[in-house]
Amino acid sequence: MENLMAVWSWLTSVLTTEFFAALAAALSFFVAWRQHVWNKKHHLASIKPFICDFLERDHEKLSLSFSLMNKGLGPAKLVSYEFKWDEKKVSADEVAKFMTKSFTGDFKLYLAEMSNVSAFSAGESRVVMSVTKKNGASIDDLDKEAFSIFNKEIIKRLRLVILYQSIQGKEVFEYRTTPLTSLLNKT
Missing domain, CATH: 2.60.40 (Immunoglobulin-like)
Structure with missing residues (x-):
């Protein structure tokens, strides 16, 4: 039973770490994608003729x-x-x-x-x-x-x-x- 509790403790710590690492990666991707879209719009607006x-x-x-x-x-x-x-x-x-x-x-x-x-x-x-x-x-x-x-x-x-x-x-x-x-x- 003790071994089972140790495995469960290890598994939850690993899953928690992986979950938050994946969440941080997803948020970083979203922020980078949003920055790219904004930069593209800004660039096109900055070269717009009139x-x-x-x-x-x-x-x-x-x-x-x-x-x-x-x-x-x-x-x-x-x-x-x-x-x-x-x-x-x-x-x-x-x-x-x-x-x-x-x-x-x-x-x-x-x-x-x-x-x-x-x-x-x-x-x-x-x-x-x-x-x-x-x-x-x-x-x-x-x-x-x-x-x-x-x-x-x-x-x-x-x-x-x-x-x-x-x-x-x-x-x-x-x-x-x-x-x-x-x-x-x-x-």
Whole structure:
């Protein structure tokens, strides 16, 4: 009987030790797995791109510049890049034709077109559209009127829609021009 009690004592101490060792291992695994998931989410968030825009207009010098910038921390790979006129897809050529028809030869016009192999580095800025009066060209009332009409039309009708994603992520983000209400109220 004494031997049986010694065996039982030994067995319970071993089982208790093994049980708590297995429990500690399971808890360690859970904590390590949770840390890995958190680190992955944090890493993906820390390299997430964020494309935003900037519209600069100078009515005295008759200049307009529309730029995009990646304010996020990681590069943005473009999935698609398209212009929309009254919510209908239009080509960059059609936008360029509108720009050309809107102004005389005294204006310098620029329109960028990008493809699905383009990318923005973090902090990178690109001019998408610009209109400037050529150096030394005089500014008359017709030029001011044409510039004003062009401003109103592009603010009211032209949109740029970009789908982009992080280089390391699969999630696709959308950038869409959204004019300020104050600008829309003036049109």
